[in-house]
Amino acid sequence: MNVTFRQKQWTFDSPLTVSQLLKKLRLLPETVLVVRNGQLVTEDQHLQPGDDVRIVAVVSGG
Amino acid sequence: MRCRKCGAPAVINLRHHKLALCAEDFQTWFVDQTQRSIRKYEMFTHDDRILVAVSGGKDSLALWDVLLRLGYQADGLYIDLGIDGGLRYSEQSKAKALAFAGQHDQVRLMVVDIPGRYGESVPDVARRRRQQQRPCAICGLIKRHEMNRIALAEGYQVLATGHNLDDEVAVLFGNVLHWQVGYLQRQGPVLPADGEGLAQKVKPFCRFYERETAAYTLIRGLDYIYEECPFSLGATSLKHKETLTQLEHEAPGTKLHFYLSFLKAKRQGLLCPSEASAEMLHPCQVCGQPTIAPALCAFCRLWQS
Ligand code: SF4
Ligand SMILES: [Zn+2]
Ligand SMILES: [Zn+2]
Numbered sequence A: 001m002n003v004t005f006r007q008k009q010w011t012f013d014s015p016l017t018v019s020q021l022l023k024k025l026r027l028l029p030e031t032v033l034v035v036r037n038g039q040l041v042t043e044d045q046h047l048q049p050g051d052d053v054r055i056v057a058v059v060s061g062g
Numbered sequence B: 001m002r003c004r005k006c007g008a009p010a011v012i013n014l015r016h017h018k019l020a021l022c023a024e025d026f027q028t029w030f031v032d033q034t035q036r037s038i039r040k041y042e043m044f045t046h047d048d049r050i051l052v053a054v055s056g057g058k059d060s061l062a063l064w065d066v067l068l069r070l071g072y073q074a075d076g077l078y079i080d081l082g083i084d085g086g087l088r089y090s091e092q093s094k095a096k097a098l099a100f101a102g103q104h105d106q107v108r109l110m111v112v113d114i115p116g117r118y119g120e121s122v123p124d125v126a127r128r129r130r131q132q133q134r135p136c137a138i139c140g141l142i143k144r145h146e147m148n149r150i151a152l153a154e155g156y157q158v159l160a161t162g163h164n165l166d167d168e169v170a171v172l173f174g175n176v177l178h179w180q181v182g183y184l185q186r187q188g189p190v191l192p193a194d195g196e197g198l199a200q201k202v203k204p205f206c207r208f209y210e211r212e213t214a215a216y217t218l219i220r221g222l223d224y225i226y227e228e229c230p231f232s233l234g235a236t237s238l239k240h241k242e243t244l245t246q247l248e249h250e251a252p253g254t255k256l257h258f259y260l261s262f263l264k265a266k267r268q269g270l271l272c273p274s275e276a277s278a279e280m281l282h283p284c285q286v287c288g289q290p291t292i293a294p295a296l297c298a299f300c301r302l303w304q305s
Helices: A018-024 B023-040 B058-069 B089-102 B114-118 B122-128 B136-154 B165-177 B181-186 B210-220 B236-250 B254-267 B298-302
Strands: A002-005 A008-011 A032-036 A039-041 A052-057 B012-014 B019-021 B049-053 B073-080 B109-113 B158-160 B200-202
Touching: A018 A032, A032 B210, A039 B210, B012 B210, B019 B023, B023 B058, B023 B210, B049 B058, B049 B136, B058 B073, B058 B089, B058 B210, B073 B089, B073 B114, B073 B136, B089 B109, B109 B114, B109 B136, B114 B122, B122 B136, B136 B158, B136 B298, B165 B181, B165 B210, B165 B236, B165 B254, B236 B254
Parallel strands: A002 A052, B049 B073, B049 B158, B073 B109, B158 B200
Antiparallel strands: A002 A008, A032 A039, A032 A052, B012 B019
C-alpha cells in the first residue's frame, strides 16, 4: 500500500492495521486522521496491500 | 468498529466520549453539539446577525458551514494579511474562503485588504516595528481591530471565530503556566464586547477537539488550506499542544476536563474581574475604538512612523 503524509511517501507490502501503521510512523492517533481509498477509517481497520492511504494532520498552529 | 447509533461501519472513534460513529451520524452529532454550545453559553439566537472570521482554514470554514446549516444569519469576513512565506499563504487561503462563499447563495464574504488599505502587509509592519522574530502579536492586534471595525460598521452583533478545544486548552495552559490572571479572567466561550456598540466574540467550537473539526471538513468535502501560516512554525502554543496531546493520549478526555473544569471554577467565582478595568477605557482619538492608552489605541499607533 502507498501511504502519504505531509509530502512524504511510504510503501508497505504486508497488511497491517491503521493503529500499527501509526505506531510504525511514530504518530499519535490524536494528531491525525487516516483516509483509505477516499474514506475515513478507524484505528482497528485492516489496510491491504493495494490500498491508497492518506494521513491527514489535524494540528493547526498560531 | 461499529457506529453506536446505527451499527454501520464507524469512520471515527471519539475515545474521550467512548463514541464511535459512521459518517452520517458523526455529522449529525457535530451539528447538534455546536447548537448545544451556542445555547449553553448563550452565544446568539436566530435574530442576531453573525460575522464569522474566516481564515480559509478547516475550523473557520467548518464553523461557517455549520452555522448556515443551522439556519443562522452568518456572513464571512476574510482579512488579507499580505503573508507570502514562499507559499502565497494569504492568496491561497483567500481563494478557499471565496470558493466557499461562491457555493452559497445569499451569503456575503467581506474582504479587508490590509496592505491595500494601510499600505503595509503584516510582516512589513512587524519588520518596521522591529518584531523580527514573529509578527503574531501585531497580527493579532490588527485582526482584532479590523474585526471590531467591520462588525460595528456593518451592524453585526456577534463575531464568531473557529477556535477549537485544542486552541483554547493551549492558551489556557500558557496562561496558567505564567499565571496571567487578566487573560484568564477574559478567557472563555463568550467574550463580552470590548466597549459600547462593539460585537461580542464567541467560539461555538470551543468543546470540539481539533480532530473532530478536521473530520467534519473531510466528511463534508470542504476545501480548506492545508498549509499553516509560515509564522506559526515553532510557536509556543504549538509546543503546548504537543505536551497536552501526550497527556490526552495517556488519559483520553484530559483536555476537555481541563477546559470545562476551568469554566466551572470561573462560574463559582474564581478569577472575578477587578472593577477598575472597564472604567479605564475611553475612545481612541483616531478610530474611536475603546483603549486604555491616553490618546491613540495600539492599532492606530502602529501606523505612526
Ligand atoms: S501565525 Fe502569526 S502571523 Fe500567521 S496568521 Fe497566525 S498570528 Fe498571524
Ligand atoms: Zn451511524
Ligand atoms: Zn485607534
